[in-house]
Amino acid sequence: MSILVVAEHDNAELKPATLNTLGAAVELAEHAGGEIHLLVAGAGCQAVAEAGAKIASVAKVLLSEGPEYEHRVAENLAPLIVQLAPDYSHVLAAATTSGKNIMPRAAALLDVQQISDVSTVESADTFVRPIYAGNALATVQSSDSIKLITVRGTAFEPVADEGGSASIETVAATGDAGLSKFVGAALTESERPELTSAKIVISGGRGMQSGENFAMLERIADKLGAAVGASRAAVDAGYVPNDYQVGQTGKVVAPDLYIAVGISGAIQHLAGMKDSKVIVAINKDEEAPIFQIADYGLVADLFQALPELEETL
Amino acid sequence: MKVLVPVKRVIDANVKVRVKSDQSGVELTNVKMAMNPFCEIAVEAAVRMKEAGTASEVVVVSAGPTTSQESLRTGLAMGADRGILIEGDAALEPLAVAKLLKAVVEREEPGLVIMGKQAVDGDNNQTGQMLAGLLGWPQATFISKINLTNGGLEAVREVDGGLETVSMPMPAILTVDLRLNEPRYASLPNIMKAKKKPVDVLSPSDLGVDVSPRVTVLKVSEPEGRKAGVKVGSVAELVEKLKNEAKVI
Ligand SMILES: Cc1cc2nc3c(=O)[nH]c(=O)nc-3n(C[C@H](O)[C@H](O)[C@H](O)COP(=O)(O)OP(=O)(O)OC[C@H]3O[C@@H](n4cnc5c(N)ncnc54)[C@H](O)[C@@H]3O)c2cc1C
Ligand SMILES: Nc1ncnc2c1ncn2[C@@H]1O[C@H](COP(=O)(O)O)[C@@H](O)[C@H]1O
Numbered sequence: 270m271s272i273l274v275v276a277e278h279d280n281a282e283l284k285p286a287t288l289n290t291l292g293a294a295v296e297l298a299e300h301a302g303g304e305i306h307l308l309v310a311g312a313g314c315q316a317v318a319e320a321g322a323k324i325a326s327v328a329k330v331l332l333s334e335g336p337e338y339e340h341r342v343a344e345n346l347a348p349l350i351v352q353l354a355p356d357y358s359h360v361l362a363a364a365t366t367s368g369k370n371i372m373p374r375a376a377a378l379l380d381v382q383q384i385s386d387v388s389t390v391e392s393a394d395t396f397v398r399p400i401y402a403g404n405a406l407a408t409v410q411s412s413d414s415i416k417l418i419t420v421r422g423t424a425f426e427p428v429a430d431e432g433g434s435a436s437i438e439t440v441a442a443t444g445d446a447g448l449s450k451f452v453g454a455a456l457t458e459s460e461r462p463e464l465t466s467a468k469i470v471i472s473g474g475r476g477m478q479s480g481e482n483f484a485m486l487e488r489i490a491d492k493l494g495a496a497v498g499a500s501r502a503a504v505d506a507g508y509v510p511n512d513y514q515v516g517q518t519g520k521v522v523a524p525d526l527y528i529a530v531g532i533s534g535a536i537q538h539l540a541g542m543k544d545s546k547v548i549v550a551i552n553k554d555e556e557a558p559i560f561q562i563a564d565y566g567l568v569a570d571l572f573q574a575l576p577e578l579e580e581t582l
Numbered sequence: 583m584k585v586l587v588p589v590k591r592v593i594d595a596n597v598k599v600r601v602k603s604d605q606s607g608v609e610l611t612n613v614k615m616a617m618n619p620f621c622e623i624a625v626e627a628a629v630r631m632k633e634a635g636t637a638s639e640v641v642v643v644s645a646g647p648t649t650s651q652e653s654l655r656t657g658l659a660m661g662a663d664r665g666i667l668i669e670g671d672a673a674l675e676p677l678a679v680a681k682l683l684k685a686v687v688e689r690e691e692p693g694l695v696i697m698g699k700q701a702v703d704g705d706n707n708q709t710g711q712m713l714a715g716l717l718g719w720p721q722a723t724f725i726s727k728i729n730l731t732n733g734g735l736e737a738v739r740e741v742d743g744g745l746e747t748v749s750m751p752m753p754a755i756l757t758v759d760l761r762l763n764e765p766r767y768a769s770l771p772n773i774m775k776a777k778k779k780p781v782d783v784l785s786p787s788d789l790g791v792d793v794s795p796r797v798t799v800l801k802v803s804e805p806e807g808r809k810a811g812v813k814v815g816s817v818a819e820l821v822e823k824l825k826n827e828a829k830v831i
Binding site for chain 2: 343365376381383411412456465501510518520547562564567
């Protein structure tokens with residue numbers, strides 16, 4: 270039996286999270302055997318399928334195109350996964366908002382208990398996943414005959430996106446379920462690297478005091494080639510859009526360097542960044558819990574420290 | 583329109599969770615419990631619909647041990663009209679909860695089910711999507727805005743790239759994100775009133791649902807901790823250390 274990976278893409282490009290999910294699939298294949306197939310479902314997404322075919326670890330690309338797949342509507346994509354799944358031992362998707370939306374729906378239709386947010390593959394049926402905001406790690410064994418899994422991207426190295434020449438097989442689309450319609454999207458435009466795959470992330474919290482003040486972080490980010498993130502408090506206050514939120518219920522990041530500015534270090538925030546290689550905290554309160562996990566702590570007023578940091582870099 | 587709100591009782595989000603030394607799970611004895619924060623947001627959304635006259639009745643439902651009553655009472659004190667407890671001591675997986683909720687939906691025939699996007703104990707983020715799949719209903723997940731239209735709804739979803747708007751007919755399943763609303767605190771008089779509101783008690787077998795687990799928890803362990811590092815005295819020292827010691831810039 271083979272492993273099916275559901276590709277995440279925007280009909281033009283494969284999203285980096287797909288490469289991390291394939292990384293998990295490669296580890297899984299060492300235990301479970303079989304080939305790795307990549308499902309590219311979308312509209313006008315031939316280029317994505319071709320990019321997928323170039324990935325060395327992918328043996329076959331399944332391309333399914335239809336207008337009903339253009340916006341990754343779960344009600345339309347779940348039936349396709351349900352139809353393909355019986356040929357596979359495992360179906361994997363990234364634990365992104367898209368994967369989290371689609372996979373449980375497919376799992377229920379297959380009568381499978383999905384395993385969410387897997388961070389380690391122990392064997393073909395045993396996985397480790399964080400629970401309680403990462404305060405505990407559960408080792409779980411699935412007895413379902415097909416395993417549906419969402420993968421925590423930061424826990425697996427991305428596979429190389431070259432070196433392969435897989436075949437592309439066309440799969441008929443399953444049609445519009447007629448249940449829900451995509452109306453529109455307001456996506457955050459940014460020239461900076463994507464938060465979850467950036468090598469450096471600089472995040473601001475409530476201490477930033479306003480959205481305008483985030484410009485101080487942005488200037489530093491541009492000097493470092495970093496992405497900008499935020500705590501929930503900063504998003505709730507409207508300083509920055511929701512897609513900046515790092516944490517238990519936002520994005521999980523694990524860059525080489527994470528700089529937390531004006532963030533206290535609540536467990537829910539730590540859940541999204543504590544696997545970063547090096548953590549820097551800038552906070553005026555020397556008792557702030559963030560210092561308990563920071564490799565380098567600077568007790569300072571951020572309004573003094575940030576301009577100085579920008580200058581020094 | 584009737585609105586059904588599934589709620590879960592979990593360890594209070596402010597409590598530092600501890601893993602049991604025998605690795606069988608996390609410590610639950612003498613630990614403060616509360617309604618899952620996302621479920622509070624779901625209850626608030628439903629109660630606001632009732633206050634606006636778009637919902638006629640708000641029913642809260644919880645599956646779990648007898649103590650789950652507490653979360654039902656919290657929901658009733660916030661303004662829900664009645665509760666349903668699906669009582670059982672077995673640990674329930676999201677698929678089992680979704681099957682139980684499906685049976686409740688078939689009995690109650692709500693126009694809308696509003697639930698949390700995630701229970702902050704298991705961090706599964708599955709139950710709403712599973713319920714929608716089992717019922718063949720549309721789903722709007724991770725929503726931060728909801729607008730009821732004629733026989734349907736439009737919802738704004740928080741997605742990785744920003745915001746997305748979807749529309750769908752009702753009945754539908756909604757799962758709520760943090761920024762949909764700020765849940766109210768129940769007032770003392772409302773807490774007293776909630777004690778008199780009706781709560782039906784059912785068992786999984788009353789609903790004809792097999793809740794046997796598919797996944798075995800082999801162990802629950804503590805993650806490797808991070809140690810506090812050093813304090814630096816100045817921005818210059820920080821930059822120097824990041825360049826020459828950590829070599830990350
Ligand atoms: C269900 C649930 C889910 C949640 N999910 C998330 C999540 O995904 N991500 C997340 O981040 N949070 C999440 N939270 C919220 C979390 O509990 C905290 O409330 C939040 O992280 C606090 O954000 P903060 O550190 O920016 O704000 P605060 O805790 O208010 O901290 C602000 C910090 O800034 C410092 N400061 C202020 N002024 C200055 C200055 N001039 N110079 C230097 N330092 C300064 C202060 O000393 C303080 O430490 C969640 C909570 C719940 C209940
Ligand atoms: N035992 C339960 N009883 C009632 N509702 C539940 C239960 N478990 C989960 N839910 C609902 O499903 C949502 C998501 O939970 P989960 O899929 O476990 O992350 C919660 O916010 C609740 O609304």
